[in-house]
Amino acid sequence: MRLQCDLCPKGCIIEPGQSGECRIRVNVDGKLLAVTYGHPCSVHVDPVEKKPLFHFLPGTDILSIATVGCNLHCKNCQNWEISQTNPEDTPAVELAPEQLARLAKRFDCRSVAYTYSEPVAYYEYTLDSCRRVKEAGLRNVLVTAGYINEKPWRQLCKYVDAANIDLKALSDSFYRDICSATLKPVLNTLVVSKSLGVEVEVTNLVIPTLNDSDKMLRNLTRWIVQNLGSETPLHFSRFFPQFQMKNLPPTPAQTLDRAKQIAKSEGLHYVYIGNLTRPGAEDTFCPNCHKRLVQRYGYLVSENLIESGCCPDCKTEIYGIWN
C-alpha cells in the first residue's frame, strides 16, 4: 500500500519499502515509520549563542540533539554529513524522550535544542521530547528551515519556547533552485510561530551572487518588519563554500555590513552578523537609548545588563526570554 506523508509540503508519495525525501520516514508494510525515533546521531552541550539565539537565556548552555535526515537538500548545507545521509550508514545512540530532560539537568542545561539537521523531519521524536522536557520544567528550542505543514507545526509549537528559523531568501526560485523547496510554507511557519508566542529569531545566510543584492536584502528585511515585527532578531550569517557549492567565495565582510545597514534602515531593531568574529557585530543595543545591553564575542557573553527583560536605563522592554 502506498502512503502519502502530509507532514511537510513535499507530500512525498512513498512506495512500500521506500522512504520520503527526508530518508527517515519509511513505508513499512503500509505503515509510516519514524525510523530515527529515540536515536540521535549527535548529542552535545552547546552555548545557546551557537544556535544562534541571542534573545534567549544569554550565556547559558543548551543540550543539543539531532537525528540524521532532512526534508530539504540545500546545495550549501553546512551539516550535509548528517542531514543528507541514510540512518543505515550513521551511528546513533539510544536516547528516549523521557531521558532527555534528565540528561539536560545533569549537564546544567536549562533548555534543549532540536537542531543540526532538521527537527521537522524527525517530527515525532521532537514532539514527544518537547512534551517531556516541558513537563520537567525546562525549555525547548527549534533550529529549523520551517518547511512543514501548518497543522503539525501548530501542534509542536504548544511546547516550543524559542526558534531560530532560516529565511534563506525572499524568493521562491531561490528555494526551488538551491534548496529543493518552496518559499510560501516557510513564510507561513514564521508568521504562525510568532502568532503563537514562540520567541522567533531569523537567520539569513548571505551567499555571494545568489541572495546578496540590495534588492533581495531589502525585500527580505521589509517582509520581516511587516509580518513579524521590527523587534524580531535577524542574524546575517557568513557563507563558506562547502558541499555542492564550492564554486563560490566566502561572503565578504563588507557584504554583511551592507546587509546589516539595509536591515537597520528598514527598521529592524536587532541585527547581527554571524560566522564572522568582529567586535560589536554580535552585541545587543537598546533600540530606544542605544545603550549596549549584551556584549558578546564569538559564543561568549562578557556582559549582560538586561534587567527583568528591560533596558536598565530607559526601561524599554527588550524582545526575548531572559529568565
Add this chain to the structure above:
Amino acid sequence: MNITQAGVRTRRRFMKFTGCAAVGLAVPVGWLAAQIAPTRCVEAVRSRLYPGPLKRLRDADIKRPGRWGG
C-alpha cells in the same frame, strides 16, 4: 403523435441514456481512484529499532560542543 412529441421523447430517452452511462462510469472510476490513491498520514509510528549501527552515549562526547552548525 406529431413531430414535436416524438422529438421530446427522443430527447428524454437520450438524457436517460447519458445519465445512466455517467453513473455507470463514475462508480468504477471512483472505486479505481480509491484503490490507486495513497493513504495519507501526518504522524508516523514511533519505531523502536534503529536501522543503522548503534554507539554508546558517552559524557565526554556530550560535553564537547557539536562540530555541526546550529
